[in-house]
Amino acid sequence: MSNLTLLAKILRLKELKITWFQFRQRDTELHLGIKPYKNGCRCPVCERRCRIVRQGQEARRWEDITLFGRKIVLWYAPKEIECPTHGRTQEEIPWAAAHARITYRLEYRLCALCQIMTQKAAGAILKLPSSTVSDLLHRVIARSRADHRIRGLVTLGVDEISYCKGRKFATIVYDLDRSYVVWVGKGKGRETIDRFFHEALSPAQRARIRWASCDMSQAYIGAIKHHCPTAQLVIDRFHLAKALNEAVDEVRKEEWRQLGAEGRHAIKGLRWLLGMHSRNRTKGDTRLLNRLRTSNRHIHRAWVLKDEFDHFWHFQYPGAAKRFLKRWMTAALRSRLPSLRRFVTTLRNHFDNILTFIKRPLTNAVGEGINRLLKILKNRASGFRGLEPFADLIFLTIGDLDILDLDILAQIPSDLRTL
Template identity: 60%
Template sequence: MTVNKFIRNLLNLKELSVTHVELHARKRTLDLWVKPYKNGCLCPHCHRRGRIVRIMDECRLWRDLTLYGCMVMLWYCPKEIMCPTHGRVQENIPWADDYARITYRFEYAMLVYCQIMSQKAAAQMLHIAQSTLSDLLHRSIERIRDGHRIRDLKAIGVDEISYCKGHKYATIVYDIKKACVVWVGKGKGEKTIDRFFKEMLSDYQKRKIKWATCDMSQAYINAIENHCPNVTLILDRFHIVKKLNEAVDEVRKEQWREASGDERKTLKGLRWLLYRHSSKRSKKDTWILNTLRKGNRRIHRAWVLKDEFEHFWDYKTHWAADRFIKRWTTTALKSRLEPIRRFVKTIRKHMHRILPYVETRMTNAVAEGLNRIIKIIKNRASGFRTLEAFTDLIFLTVGDLNIPEQIPKDFRTI
């Protein structure tokens, strides 16, 4: 076996041939002079062979993965060729992107490591400075995502996150079906989400959106319904339940403020019992709440209405759920509990956005799950100075484009 073949097999080098080797033991550096293997002088755009015009005077340098603590460097003098279609261009470099200083293999390892660990840990594993890795990482993500378009978007979710101190927010749009992030925009509110629909989607794509989920923010509701003519908007179940729990808790607070010292002892510790779902309560908890029938009828009435509303989520047909919600709202309005009455007005206002849940079972749970991953990304980096850097890491980890898979298949090795 020749030295050339041995090194190519040892380092798993593809698409290139080794012409010369130098090992610097003191510097822990392995220099390899290489050239394209059987496919040189190809146009980088159309991959047609061209006539050599000039050979570069100085060799270019690419960094490859570290081997047993030894830094591997590739050296080559690229050629300028005359392509029949694209004119005078630099020949295609099969092991790296145009004008890059790292190989595809190094780039793939960097992207995969940064998906699962902090940039500091990835820099230590790749034996480079953290600032250098950060610069290379964001350049790679921007290059790979350049020109990427959103495709096959049928169900979207909208939510917001805080990315920095000082009430700085970002709006995130999710693909509910594929469980990924498709867009991140600075700010929150209707103007921000309008930018997504105007800049990122065509009229045809807007018509293709069939379902959308969001919280009870009127800004998101208006933007989605204004831009998507065929959409069925479904308000998130979690936020509706949260709104009802807040109404019940407001009743408890009112009674607490009106109660005397002895009466407050019977009301103490009720907050979390009232929040608890019926399936999570013990018999003792239910007994305590039932004693309120004599101790405080207003809190007991609010709790009974809350427990009855839980049955709405179990319905399977639209007509049955519609009949239930109308009966429940009528009963709740007669309760003479002002916080509950305000909740009923909200329910009646959004009735056509709540009932579709019964048939679709669609919620914002996917978006909330992705939000948890996004928070992990932020905590892993101990925060980001700019939204652009944060956005790149979001797209790398939970984006709609699998960025490491865009590296040529032959170089996806670690």
């Protein structure tokens, strides 16, 4: 077996023939002269084998994977061909994308590493500068998603996240059925969500959306009702429970301001106990809260109303849930607690969209879980100067398109992906 054949087997260069090899840069780089074997001279558009017009004049280089601590560099001079359909053009390069300077399998390795580690660590493994890794990653993801379209979106979730200092926000749109991100847009207002419906979805796709979940933002609610009039909107349970907890805590704060030193000592430490769910409290905690019936009736009344409201989420029939919610709102108004009366106003403004939860208990829990992963991504990268590189990592890790399963990378055998 010759040295060239041995190198081809070690590097698993299928359908490629090595013509020469040379170690450079003090033996840290292995340079290989290659050419297509039995599959060259193909048109890059129709893939037809064509007549050679001119032999390659100037050799081009493509960086390949790092093997045994050495960077592999491929050299080849592409030929010019004459296609009967597409005219005179350069032959297809089977191991790399058009105008690329790295091979398909280096692109695959780059994406796979950036999914699980920082770009700096991935660059150290691949012998590439961090700035080059970021640029290459953006090009690969942009090319992969160039012709991508959102498909099968039935259950929509919308939320906003902060991605940079200085109150910079981005709107994230989720597919709640399949738990992935379908769109990322800069900003959090009505214009941003309108851009999603106009640019990312067709009228037929908007008509197929049946369910939507969001917080109580009028921008998101108005956009969903305008663009998807047939969709059932569900106000997110998490944000509603958060608003109720804030109303109860406002009662505690108001009592704290009015009480003296002795009274403050009696209600000290109640902040987290009042916000705790009933299933997480001990019997001792419940007895402590029940003592407030005689010592502080306002806080006790707010706590009782909060615990009663939790029963709403367990109803199975909309009629029974509607009657319960109306009775609870009447009781909250009679309590004469200002913060709870404001919460009742919130319930009235979103009454129908809150009752929709009984038909389908849809929440943004999937979206909140994805937001936690997005925070991990942001912390792992130590911040971003803009939304574009952050969106690249979002689509790479939690996007609706599996970039490591694309047709553009299908030419890589499965055994090569472990190199």
